[in-house]
Amino acid sequence: MSDRIEADYLIETPVDPAAAAAAMAGEQSSGTFVAVPGETPELRERHAARVETLDVRETVAAPSLPGGTTGERYARASVTLSWPLRNIGPDLPNLMATVAGNLFELRQFSGLRLLDIRLPEAFAVAYPGPKFGIDGTRRLSGVARGPLIGTIVKPSIGYSPEETADVVKTLCEAGVDFIKDDELQADGPNCPFDDRVRTVMRVINAQADRTGKKAMFAFNLTGEIDDMRRRHDLVRELGGTCVMASLNSVGLAGMIALARHTELPIHAHRNGWGYLTRAPLLGWDYRAWSKLWRLAGADHMHVNGLRNKFSEPDDSVIASAKSVQTPMFETKPCVAMPVFSSGQSALQPPETYRRLGNADCIYAAGGGIMAHPDGPAAGVQSLREAWDAAMAGVSAEDYARGHPALARALEKYRG
Template sequence: MIQEELSKTLNPKQVQYMRMDLPDPRNGEYLLAVFHLIPSGELNIMQAAAEVAAESSTGTNFAVKTETPFSRVMNALVYKVDIEKNLVWIAYPWRLFDRNGNVQNIMTYIAGNALGMKEIKALKLLDIWFPPSMLEQYDGPSYTLDDMRTYLNVHDRPILGTIIKPKMGLTSSEYAEVCYDFWVGGGDFVKNDEPQADQDFCPYDKMVKYVKMAMDKAVKETGKKKVHSFNVSSADFDTMIERCEMIREAGFEPGSYAFLIDGITAGWMAVQTLRRRYPDVFLHFHRAGHGGFTRPENPIGFSVLVLSKFARLAGASGIHTGTAGVGKMAGSPEEDVTAARNILKVEGKGHFFTQNWGRIPPQDDDAIKMVEMDDAHHVVLEDDSWRGLKKCCPIISGGLNPTLLEPFIDVMGGIDFITTMGAGCHAHPRGTRAGAMALVQACEAYKNKIDIADYAKDHRELAEAIEFFSKKKKK
């Protein structure tokens, strides 16, 4: 009844962006979005919702004389409102968007100017849904976690990684030495920290050269493959590509390197350029800056789930999804684990929508089988990738240490992720190599279903890690 009364307050322009009787929002014509919306000034929620739909699709603050019957077909449509919870559902005709699979273009619409409107006090994009007909236009990941597992021959545990610390200030040689120590300690994966670039004390070309030498030595000594993720984020397109080519020409074995891009600050164009130019390389999306949009207390922006879904759509092989409250970063299982599962699965339940990442109808027998195989932890979408978008890997960093590996696995509900512990390895009382060994031992304890305190009785490095991090926790 309240909704009907509020609908009567809409002006003729606003009415054009409302369709509370939209017969079938999931018919394949629309991208669906749910916003938390609090109006500003004198507008009620129905009026504000219509203004958001207008601003984020075809309209502006007034009706214009240049509209055509066809342009009105492209209007975004408010099709559901929860007045008590200040929630608004909007259907966007996906033909609005650049037909070349352009994620930047979608974000410019639905999380662009609308976030700056004075008619709203809060506007947070909480969840989105992509129809199969739209997924057809987008790349999705190419090189996946499964490909990295095959390269490393690691199938029964998380990929164990680190971020080099201190995050800045090491020379190229010092940086490579820390990589070597982690790798010979048993670690799999090393990444540049997200500000790593071409600093004068650590020239990029030397860093690449020395990391290659350190990796070769570590592989020879351990007999196991290793991976390094290089930050290729740059001031311009040409420099980004130069860095990629420098890495490829340095002699690294295919599979032993990843390209890290600071996706929020470098932009979606950089992400999709890398995906399209280098489909045989793991594309590592670091989300530095995301908190300005995603933190729950921020009233304007978008959720971790939305960011993660767009990363998969754009073709990222993996994206940082948070530690679900286990580590040092803000986050909760509801937010971070929901995001992680949505980018890992063929079908994932979000905050409001269940997203099926298949390009074929979900009721198709092969589509149903694909979901069942995925739930049973079989590799899917490898030899039939026309059927859907491949998985995107959660990358977990921010305050974890060997004592928190099992608690995080329990919260996550699985082992399909890359963990990148920084201080959790490098702060070990006997340094990086011992820190890597402690991480490996914590993982062994988990795999063997042994309490880490018991396992530590025969494993010095783990015992030292438990003592050290327990003391730090009490302070």
């Protein structure tokens, strides 16, 4: 692998695309908008970003974003920039400033999107990456094959610790593999983190003592760094097997600090992701953004779900899921477990499995479990059966003939 950092972009510009790409390179390395005495040829040779590739795709009549330079036509092009590692060293927060800093507001651009990044092996040495990932999550959850069938405590917020534990008891008795706090439930006065963990873990541990199966619960410890470390330690001491952090809330530095401390898998929630990606010619592609968090230590990463309640199309969901399962380095794969959620039921597993190509995921459903006409246990069973059918290459309809939980779910969720 090269010792240079590389980043791929999609740009839209009313000026010559080559000149626009050169402006990107200068802005994000040794240059500025006017020549300065210290920018010698020798300095540029050592530290300037390079335009590695430029491929004009098409032109359009109107700009995607307001402001900046205007023109009669706007060219869209693929651009790859590279930087010498010596500019920043293997440093994730400053990598973000380099590949996604002031670029987005440069006046030459009516659109700019970061598509992918490739990093020197020095980053693999410097950062922990996922400590558990797919294999470790399977080991702790006891799920050796197929997806972890999971859900989210709902309503998102409003329950006391005792009410939360009652829901968890119902889900544990239903045989669920994975449960998580909603991202809105952290450490509010109505449901303090410490009380919630103690109350919920009493239920989970008691169920594990009775059945030998311990549900994995991702407790939302999002907060300031010292608080997250202390909360992690409490979960670990009480026998918990997972913690959760909201990535956009804690930031890269917070995630790195948590990952260096943690002895449990980190369930990484991407809430707020829409403001970074929803405009097609602005922001980030998931494969680029998720690489930073995987390297920082995320073990599970949310990717939405097929036919979800949000605006994301199915192709994007599958591309995101595949991206987090794709190794980043030869020496440290940094592979995470994708988490499918949002409006999932027994309907989506066949297509999810076919398009992903494996069952190494967490498959989380709320109504798909709790709204099953025969109750939560049948809801969990219907999801397992839907995945079993998909992995066996049998249609859900055929499989449902001998599996009543799946049959009832298909009838229910197809309306």
